[in-house]
Amino acid sequence: MKINFFLPFMSLALFLSCGHHPNKKPENLDLANAVYICPMDCEHGKTYAEAGKCPVCGMALEPTMPNTSALTGEAASLSKEAEQIHDEAMKDLADMNRLARQMKDYMTRASMTKEMNDEFVTTLASMEKAEADMMSWMAGYKEPETSSAEAVAYLKEQKQKIEQNRNDIRTALETGKKLMPE
Amino acid sequence: MKRIILILLALIALAVFFLQPEKRTLPILGNRDVSPAGDTVYHQVPDFAFIDQDSQMVTNATFASQVYVVDFFFIHCPTICPRVKKNGLRIYEKYKDDDRVALLSHSIDTRNDTVAALKRHALKLGIDTKKWHLVTGDHDAIYGIADDYFSVATEDPDAPGGFDHSGRMILVDKNRHVRSFCDGTDAEDVSRFMEDIDVLLEEQYPK
Numbered sequence: 001m002k003i004n005f006f007l008p009f010m011s012l013a014l015f016l017s018c019g020h021h022p023n024k025k026p027e028n029l030d031l032a033n034a035v036y037i038c039p040m041d042c043e044h045g046k047t048y049a050e051a052g053k054c055p056v057c058g059m060a061l062e063p064t065m066p067n068t069s070a071l072t073g074e075a076a077s078l079s080k081e082a083e084q085i086h087d088e089a090m091k092d093l094a095d096m097n098r099l100a101r102q103m104k105d106y107m108t109r110a111s112m113t114k115e116m117n118d119e120f121v122t123t124l125a126s127m128e129k130a131e132a133d134m135m136s137w138m139a140g141y142k143e144p145e146t147s148s149a150e151a152v153a154y155l156k157e158q159k160q161k162i163e164q165n166r167n168d169i170r171t172a173l174e175t176g177k178k179l180m181p182e
Numbered sequence: 183m184k185r186i187i188l189i190l191l192a193l194i195a196l197a198v199f200f201l202q203p204e205k206r207t208l209p210i211l212g213n214r215d216v217s218p219a220g221d222t223v224y225h226q227v228p229d230f231a232f233i234d235q236d237s238q239m240v241t242n243a244t245f246a247s248q249v250y251v252v253d254f255f256f257i258h259c260p261t262i263c264p265r266v267k268k269n270g271l272r273i274y275e276k277y278k279d280d281d282r283v284a285l286l287s288h289s290i291d292t293r294n295d296t297v298a299a300l301k302r303h304a305l306k307l308g309i310d311t312k313k314w315h316l317v318t319g320d321h322d323a324i325y326g327i328a329d330d331y332f333s334v335a336t337e338d339p340d341a342p343g344g345f346d347h348s349g350r351m352i353l354v355d356k357n358r359h360v361r362s363f364c365d366g367t368d369a370e371d372v373s374r375f376m377e378d379i380d381v382l383l384e385e386q387y388p389k
Contacts, residue, residue, distance in 0.1 A: 098325070138260060
């Protein structure tokens with residue numbers, strides 16, 4: 001009797017504590033590489049290396065394919081490196097943009113020699129170009145679907161491009177910093 | 183026996199009284215000043231005017247009677263934005279039918295993310311314009327307002343980098359005050375943030 005009384009509440013508690021099912025069961029499940037996830041996704045995407053029970057709701061974990069890119073070996077590390085360089089460059093880009101705004105503002109109120117003015121204009125132009133390059137890199141970049149030799153060549157080229165862009169952003173930022181008075 | 187029952191009842195009553203959750207309020211974030219008259223002046227989101235995916239002007243007045251969630255993104259972002267977008271969609275789904283809440287995403291790629299591109303993006307996400315404005319506008323105005331939000335929504339204002347690629351989401355109340363923020367790439371932090379939205383709604387829309 002006691003059990004019957006609590007059962008509806010327990011199932012209600014389970015229902016309330018867990019979210020929706022995020023991952024559809026993959027059709028081609030490669031059990032050797034599968035990870036395990038709670039069918040209710042109680043821990044928001046947390047996966048386990050081995051089968052077992054969900055520590056939150058106690059349901060049996062289900063196998064699913066890890067949610068990572070399909071790339072392996074050199075292609076995988078190249079793509080990761082390119083993305084890291086991109087994220088680094090985005091931080092500098094924000095600083096560069098802030099400095100560009102300060103420089104434009106300074107130009108409107110300071111009296112400058114022609115040489116100084118030219119230096120400001122050139123640096124602002126290189127800042128604008130570095131940003132445009134970043135945006136077109138991102139618009140053009142597509143992670144390859146396979147790890148073929150062509151894919152590796154493509155990723156090498158992309159990594160080089162984004163490295164160049166990161167350096168351009170840094171150079172423009174440093175030049176601008178030197179131009180602006182304290 | 184009777185006395186024991188009475189004591190037990192009293193204990194239960196006390197427990198119920200003390201265990202009641204204290205009503206939580208969100209702080210007003212950002213620098214504050216004191217006016218000559220001695221009033222505290224809180225940081226306010228500055229004036230803005232941008233254009234959304236339906237070519238409609240979006241200004242502070244758009245959110246005069248709404249609390250709203252701000253973030254910065256760009257359509258072609260390969261790393262952080264997709265994760266933030268996923269969490270943005272969670273917020274969108276939760277408040278889809280609640281007119282008191284809106285979302286405002288600024289594109290920082292003003293060159294490529296034209297109104298037409300934003301429209302396509304919105305259609306792909308299947309979102310309603312009135313609820314989720316994807317805006318573009320003057321390059322420096324967008325980066326400027328990103329800096330302003332970031333100066334409020336950060337533990338360390340001197341940290342390098344800006345708000346625009348931090349994945350941060352922030353919550354603004356009806357009075358242009360920043361009340362909460364979270365890391366939009368972190369699902370758990372976004373869940374906490376959504377509880378903050380509920381707390382703010384209770385404060386700003388008393389029944």
